[in-house]
Amino acid sequence: MYREPKKQPKPSQQGTKQSHQSLNTDYKQFTTIISVFFSTFRKFNNSKPMPKQKGLIKFTGTLNGMCYYILKGQYIVRKAAGPSKERINNDPAYANVKSNNQEFAAASKLSKAIRQGLGNTAKQFKDTYMASRLTGACRKIIQKGRGSLGQREANLHNAPSALIGFQLNKHIPLHYIYSAKPKVTANSNRTIITISIPKSSKNHLKQIPKNATHYQLTAALSIVSAYEWQPNTNTYTAVNPEQNAFGTTTQTQPILCKIPQTNQNDTQTNKSSENVTLSAVEVSLQLKLPNNTNIPSTAAITVWLGITYLKEQNNSYTAYKTPKAMQCIAII
Numbered sequence: 001m002y003r004e005p006k007k008q009p010k011p012s013q014q015g016t017k018q019s020h021q022s023l024n025t026d027y028k029q030f031t032t033i034i035s036v037f038f039s040t041f042r043k044f045n046n047s048k049p050m051p052k053q054k055g056l057i058k059f060t061g062t063l064n065g066m067c068y069y070i071l072k073g074q075y076i077v078r079k080a081a082g083p084s085k086e087r088i089n090n091d092p093a094y095a096n097v098k099s100n101n102q103e104f105a106a107a108s109k110l111s112k113a114i115r116q117g118l119g120n121t122a123k124q125f126k127d128t129y130m131a132s133r134l135t136g137a138c139r140k141i142i143q144k145g146r147g148s149l150g151q152r153e154a155n156l157h158n159a160p161s162a163l164i165g166f167q168l169n170k171h172i173p174l175h176y177i178y179s180a181k182p183k184v185t186a187n188s189n190r191t192i193i194t195i196s197i198p199k200s201s202k203n204h205l206k207q208i209p210k211n212a213t214h215y216q217l218t219a220a221l222s223i224v225s226a227y228e229w230q231p232n233t234n235t236y237t238a239v240n241p242e243q244n245a246f247g248t249t250t251q252t253q254p255i256l257c258k259i260p261q262t263n264q265n266d267t268q269t270n271k272s273s274e275n276v277t278l279s280a281v282e283v284s285l286q287l288k289l290p291n292n293t294n295i296p297s298t299a300a301i302t303v304w305l306g307i308t309y310l311k312e313q314n315n316s317y318t319a320y321k322t323p324k325a326m327q328c329i330a331i332i
Contacts (some may be wrong), residue, residue: 060278088101102229109130110135113245117245118222121220125306130169135164137166144159155225165329172323174325178217186332192286194220194285202258221249223302253282303330304326
């Protein structure tokens with residue numbers, strides 16, 4: 001018997017209306033995106049290349065409101081942005097800008113003195129932007145100095161907390177790798193600095209590389225003179241230039257990551273060390289300056305501690321590039 005197929009119900013007018021509205025909205029959004037895209041493309045396509053310097057003589061700097069500089073190996077010229085150096089130095093409206101620039105220059109000198117004192121040690125532990133971060137920390141120290149804005153004393157002793165804890169590599173702080181608490185002492189004339197760690201054990205070691213067998217601690221100091229503003233020369237100069245921007249470094253012998261201590265029962269029965277306990281070692285690092293070194297009160301000594309992991313193989317040690325860290329632990 002023939003049966004007539006069932007007819008599909010017609011969609012309601014309300015549902016059809018909502019569907020049309022949704023399509024219209026999507027279409028408008030699509031056309032808007034396309035319009036923005038082509039507008040941006042036209043602006044980019046019509047943009048003119050940076051004008052290049054012509055002629056045999058090329059230079060960098062600012063002249064008559066134009067800035068001359070090097071970009072990707074090409075000598076470029078463009079309209080100078082912002083006030084000129086001469087205007088900043090002479091226009092009263094830029095007095096605060098001039099004062100801040102002067103103190104920033106002093107912070108740069110403090111930062112450079114610290115880095116020079118640390119020498120190659122800093123290069124082994126630093127990250128890419130260590131110098132700029134260190135300058136920022138020194139800028140905070142200057143803000144605590146005596147004097148008026150632009151001429152305040154630049155002395156690390158004014159705010160040591162701004163520098164203590166500073167990491168040469170901010171991505172790998174020292175306490176992420178080595179958690180022992182060092183103690184720093186000095187003799188009366190500050191020519192011998194001692195860093196002591198009564199008990200250094202595996203419990204203090206973090207992020208140990210898989211095949212590392214030893215670790216090594218590095219101690220360093222850098223002597224930094226205070227800087228004072230000299231109105232005659234309009235610059236900051238070191239109060240004690242002979243006691244500035246130099247230092248010394250020392251290291252421990254390689255220390256086992258795991259220090260076995262066999263129980264007496266195992267020794268008496270000649271058993272191999274199944275029962276092994278971890279022992280701690282006493283660590284002491286001495287940083288000595290020449291006996292004739294005179295450290296005046298206007299000079300500060302920054303003290304640093306770092307750690308590197310080693311792998312022993314064929315009676316020689318290879319240092320791991322990472323993880324390693326160093327930080328400022330004291331200012332004396």
